[in-house]
Amino acid sequence: MDVIVVGLGAMGSAAVHQLARRGVDVLGIDRHSPPHTFGSSHGETRITRRLTLEGAEYAPLAVRSHEWWRRIEAETGASVLTACGVLNLADHAADAGAFAVHERAAAAYDIDYELLDAAALRDRFPQFRVEDTRVGLLEPGGGFVRPEAAISAQLELAERYGAQLHRGERVLAVEAAASAVTVRTDAATYTADQVVLCAGSWLAGLLDDPGLARLFGVYRQVLHWFGIEGSRQDFTPGRFPTFIWDGVSRADEYFYGFPSVDGATVKVATGQLDHRTPDPDTLDRTVAPDEAAGFHQAMISGRLPGVSARATRSQVCMYTVTPDEAFVIDRLPGRERVLVASPCSGHGFKHSAAIGEALAELVTDGATTLDLTPFAFGRFTR
Ligand SMILES: Cc1cc2nc3c(=O)[nH]c(=O)nc-3n(C[C@H](O)[C@H](O)[C@H](O)COP(=O)(O)OP(=O)(O)OC[C@H]3O[C@@H](n4cnc5c(N)ncnc54)[C@H](O)[C@@H]3O)c2cc1C
Known part of the structure; x- marks a missing residue:
């Protein structure tokens, strides 16, 4: 397995879609069956705008996401934006x-x-x-944006491009070593080259560093x-x-x-x-x-x-x-094979399609087209 994506809500569905689109061997795991009503991505509607109130650094993410919503609509027939x-x-x-x-x-x-x-x-x-x-x-x-439709459409595309999706399977632990990452669930144990954590409100429970967990x-x-x-x-x-x-x-x-x-x-x-x-x-x-x-x-x-x-x-x-209400999208400090995507603080959905693309670029190329430096862990740990 090249990559495991933990959590298939707004961020995970975008990540697994973008990774599968690039031909990456990807497994997506979610404890529920997204879209569902237990996390952060339900309720029919999410505000979207490209003139982002939260700061100019977000505008490119929203602009790119609007392009993706239209493309996802064209490829699936879903009504997203x-x-x-x-x-x-x-x-x-x-x-x-x-x-x-x-x-x-x-x-x-x-x-x-x-x-x-x-x-x-x-x-x-x-x-x-x-x-x-x-x-x-x-x-x-x-x-x-319609969150449930956006998630369903991206999961549909992910499967169309070859992703494996395990619904109703809970990740219990993520253990990173120098050569691979082990993901233990309530059903099996997997290894992958890289893992992307998109667990939303449950993210802190998957981090073994209490200082980092407290950020969320x-x-x-x-x-x-x-x-x-x-x-x-x-x-x-x-x-x-x-x-x-x-x-x-x-x-x-x-x-x-x-x-x-x-x-x-x-x-x-x-x-x-x-x-x-x-x-x-x-x-x-x-x-x-x-x-x-x-x-x-x-x-x-x-x-x-x-x-x-x-x-x-x-x-x-x-x-x-997070303490500054900005996103965290970065490699886990000291665990280069584990990526964290926590773009919530109440304003993440509108940016999620582009964040999925950026995560896929990070995994495959080690760098992103859009600037993610404002969302690094380093701003809290310096
Ligand atoms: C009320 C509300 C209003 C909002 N309004 C807006 C808005 O108007 N505009 C906007 O842009 N954003 C808005 N947001 C923010 C936006 O909805 C979030 O940024 C986004 O939904 C977060 O997605 P996520 O993928 O991080 O989390 P989620 O969509 O919750 O996904 C996390 C997934 O991880 C899974 N998971 C967790 N733990 C495990 C585990 N151990 N094993 C397996 N799976 C696991 C969960 O089942 C879940 O499916 C709002 C949020 C809320 C709550």
Whole structure:
């Protein structure tokens, strides 16, 4: 075996697809049967934009991923990317720095965008009730990616190109020696030249260095679907964008949402980083009814009058967050044959197809076309 990929969620499905495409003898192993609802890659939609708020170093990953989503769609017939536009609703004065990042990325990658003042926002998107100080940055080519469809399509392509996929098999240990890596599972023991760890929130449990394991904190997240009051047409993709309501002056006001994919509900959520979860397997996956009601009251009420307080469902998901909320994509220090891909911190999906390609390049060529140096372990261990 040339390579074993541990975990077949967003990152692992992209990695196994890209490796198989290059003719690498690759085995992908997942303890569940992806796509599934136990990790970080479920819930129908993920924001995608190439004008990345998180920093200019991410733009090339998103740009390349958009190219891959379209290619994956063409090769499988799946619907992965919906370019319904993505709207960042910010306080203009406070967010000037972030908009400057956008302008540089837009120029560098030829990405269309529009700036909308409060009057233009009310005219174009009357679904939002915005204050006079709010400004919008609309990227028409952004929108959302369907995580389950993206994972299924990449696993389908991986198998088409010859990858072996073992679902429902749990990796218990990864032991790296000078000449090979041994992967022990609950079913068998394998050896490979290289291993790529894409275990999402379970990554820390596979690292034998407690200092490195501590870098990956797991946080419970909750997604809510609320019913639409009034015209459902007003919330369809095309009429209503994927959006981020930035609480720049008040961080507790940050939330995001999507156009309706089922014609009846709108999905909204926020990032929750208050309580680190000690073990992803004991995460509380229940959502009390008052959690949804509290979310609606705090975030939606008064801002999206067409979105009712009636939650039709809520779902729990996990962020894996590093201390600087940036990714780790690197070889494991002291274990050159083991690669780690932990690009979560709540913003990884949009970059995942390109990260899979970069991982495959690292495995086969030892170097990547896209610059991954901002995501090295070294920034924490220096
Ligand atoms: C609520 C929420 C909202 C988000 N919103 C956005 C967004 O709008 N835009 C965006 O770009 N990103 C977003 N993200 C982040 C994005 O979804 C993640 O970056 C991405 O899903 C992480 O993928 P992953 O492959 O690392 O983890 P996962 O998809 O969870 O995959 C890990 C896999 O490893 C398997 N595994 C774990 N341990 C083992 C083991 N021992 N043996 C075998 N298999 C194992 C698991 O079963 C799982 O399938 C969001 C995340 C969450 C949770």
